Amino acid sequence: MSPTIYAMVVVGAVLFGIATLGVLIWMAFDANAGRRLRRRLELGGAELGDNFDGAEHKQLLEGFARRGQSLDKLVDKEGETPRLLAQAGWRGPESRLIFYALQGLVPVLLGIGVFIGVLSGGELFKAPMLYAMIFAAFAISLLLPRIVLRRAAAARRLKIKREVPLFVHLMVLLFEAGLSTRQALASIVRDGRGVLPELGREFDSAVRQFDTGADTGEVLRQLGDMLEVDDLSNIIGVLRQVDRYGGEVREPLLDMMKLIEERRSLDLREQVNIISGRLTVVMVLFFFPALLIFVAGPATLSIIRTLGAVAGK
Numbered sequence: 001m002s003p004t005i006y007a008m009v010v011v012g013a014v015l016f017g018i019a020t021l022g023v024l025i026w027m028a029f030d031a032n033a034g035r036r037l038r039r040r041l042e043l044g045g046a047e048l049g050d051n052f053d054g055a056e057h058k059q060l061l062e063g064f065a066r067r068g069q070s071l072d073k074l075v076d077k078e079g080e081t082p083r084l085l086a087q088a089g090w091r092g093p094e095s096r097l098i099f100y101a102l103q104g105l106v107p108v109l110l111g112i113g114v115f116i117g118v119l120s121g122g123e124l125f126k127a128p129m130l131y132a133m134i135f136a137a138f139a140i141s142l143l144l145p146r147i148v149l150r151r152a153a154a155a156r157r158l159k160i161k162r163e164v165p166l167f168v169h170l171m172v173l174l175f176e177a178g179l180s181t182r183q184a185l186a187s188i189v190r191d192g193r194g195v196l197p198e199l200g201r202e203f204d205s206a207v208r209q210f211d212t213g214a215d216t217g218e219v220l221r222q223l224g225d226m227l228e229v230d231d232l233s234n235i236i237g238v239l240r241q242v243d244r245y246g247g248e249v250r251e252p253l254l255d256m257m258k259l260i261e262e263r264r265s266l267d268l269r270e271q272v273n274i275i276s277g278r279l280t281v282v283m284v285l286f287f288f289p290a291l292l293i294f295v296a297g298p299a300t301l302s303i304i305r306t307l308g309a310v311a312g313k
Helices: 003-029 031-043 055-075 080-087 093-120 129-176 181-191 197-211 216-227 230-245 250-312
Strands: none
Touching: 055 093, 055 129, 080 093, 080 129, 080 216, 093 129, 129 181, 129 197, 129 230, 129 250, 181 197, 181 230, 197 216, 216 230, 230 250
């Protein structure tokens, strides 16, 4: 089997496995569709088994998830996965089940790909190359889900960072209206979901903890430590200090907002400088030669023709 065909087979196996996992997830969690179909069959006089509601498929997913958790413990020695799941917004049991099921399914798919390559009897799958491919497949199967999780967490942290300035202005308005920290956060969760979708989700869980009697400062501290967004952590520090010691909150928030804006201005300048350097390289490699040909090309051709005519005489 040629490497190209083998790569196509492995990619096809991975895509087939992911599609199968998606179907299992849909069948396991689409309980409403199961109930509707159950009612239809009962009206038609047919009997429906107890396992149609997705229990068997959910058990299969849970089996993959348990294997995925076991594999995740080999990589995650410091408990980073729960924090990354929270940063990515995958707090629900279904989201965690899907992630760990993928963690357990990817090694199976890559193992099937290597086994197919061994059966093909190609030169690529003979010792010692076979051992290297087995090790590479095992390493990729462990790291690939975590890479996807890290990218999802980083993308969501960036979204939260972009929502912080608007969050500060809303908090200032709510404090000026006479609301406390808990009331302001509850108002943002209740009325600000449209403008602060990510922060609204995060503070929703915090407000629920407030309702159960949790300490405001401790809940906010845990939220800031978990999300690891510097701008939000600074704002949360101000809110905790005001909630604990009292005092004016408007001026500290506005001062912190100025620092955030200055920091973002410096970041934008740095990005502009980087982009300018890249555009200079692009211009030197592509635009400048074309411009040189356009400007100096006719004169160069004229000189060549003149020298050719002189040499011909």
